[in-house]
Amino acid sequence: MDLHRIDLNLLVALDALLDERSVTRAADRLCVGQSAMSATLARLRRVFGDEILVRRGRSLAPTPLAESLVVPLRDIMARTEALLAAREEFDPATARRTFTVTANDYVSTLFLRPLLVRLAREAPHVAFEVNATRDDYAEQFRRHQTDLLIMPKEVFPEHAAYPHEVLFTDRYVCAVDAEHPDVGEELPLAQFSTLPYLAVNIGALPSSAELRLEARGILRDTHLTIQAPLVAPFLLRGTRMVMHIQERLGEMIRDEAGIRLVEPPVELGPITMVMIWGRHVDDDPGHRWLRRRAAEVARDVIPTHRSN
Numbered sequence: 001m002d003l004h005r006i007d008l009n010l011l012v013a014l015d016a017l018l019d020e021r022s023v024t025r026a027a028d029r030l031c032v033g034q035s036a037m038s039a040t041l042a043r044l045r046r047v048f049g050d051e052i053l054v055r056r057g058r059s060l061a062p063t064p065l066a067e068s069l070v071v072p073l074r075d076i077m078a079r080t081e082a083l084l085a086a087r088e089e090f091d092p093a094t095a096r097r098t099f100t101v102t103a104n105d106y107v108s109t110l111f112l113r114p115l116l117v118r119l120a121r122e123a124p125h126v127a128f129e130v131n132a133t134r135d136d137y138a139e140q141f142r143r144h145q146t147d148l149l150i151m152p153k154e155v156f157p158e159h160a161a162y163p164h165e166v167l168f169t170d171r172y173v174c175a176v177d178a179e180h181p182d183v184g185e186e187l188p189l190a191q192f193s194t195l196p197y198l199a200v201n202i203g204a205l206p207s208s209a210e211l212r213l214e215a216r217g218i219l220r221d222t223h224l225t226i227q228a229p230l231v232a233p234f235l236l237r238g239t240r241m242v243m244h245i246q247e248r249l250g251e252m253i254r255d256e257a258g259i260r261l262v263e264p265p266v267e268l269g270p271i272t273m274v275m276i277w278g279r280h281v282d283d284d285p286g287h288r289w290l291r292r293r294a295a296e297v298a299r300d301v302i303p304t305h306r307s308n
Helices: 009-020 023-029 034-048 064-085 105-122 137-142 157-161 208-215 247-257 285-300
Strands: 053-056 059-062 097-102 126-131 148-152 164-177 196-202 221-226 242-246 259-262 270-276
Touching: 009 023, 009 034, 009 064, 023 034, 059 064, 097 285, 105 126, 105 148, 105 247, 105 285, 148 285, 164 208, 164 247, 164 285, 196 208, 242 247, 247 259
Parallel strands: 097 126, 097 148, 196 221, 196 242
Antiparallel strands: 053 059, 148 270, 164 242, 164 259, 164 270
């Protein structure tokens, strides 16, 4: 195929069509008429020799070929955007830009809050969209639908294939009601296994603690499973339940939640929080600024949340 004979604007339309899976919405997104977008879809079908989108019930679905194009197409689009912005200066005081960050509630509470406070002073017109870590976080990242992914490297081993930087570390401890009648200063494994356990899931995904417990074959008597990590500790008060919690988070909320932190019967290993980004934004001035500030906050603010 002769690239010189191809209208590269077709790639912009293809990206919109595959993302929206609707001719009407893709047309609205690119500010063109629906008939013009329909004609563009017809051209794309001729170029690729494939239907691209097919009717499935009341909606459109990508063909297998179109599905295989999503990730490389997003990469091309993101790299093109980075190329066009390469010579642009980034002045945080005047910049108008929105960054998308994917992180769980733990990261949002412990880290993003002080980060956003600092950034708001320096960059008053820069906005942030924080997306919760969902089941499809890895696919979202590969499709360049987030600027920065922050999560434990132990949960996302693919991080090694992308630019990344360690922000801070943590560990799991156990949490119980502050007035728990049966738990003292220590929690032997035999006792832990008999206590009602409060498990935390992230959507359909088990939490990092759950994965580590499974890997070590540690039995527990799960009485409650919840998909709200920040709510979970507050459910311990007045019960005999036990849960695993990140030590930094536990220290931050233990008085308010009425909980007591106890050394776990078995160490579950470190929690190494990393920020991960795509290679296409590695040299983006704005993204570099964001990463520098994130690293500074991790260094300057996070340690103050830990007790001696």
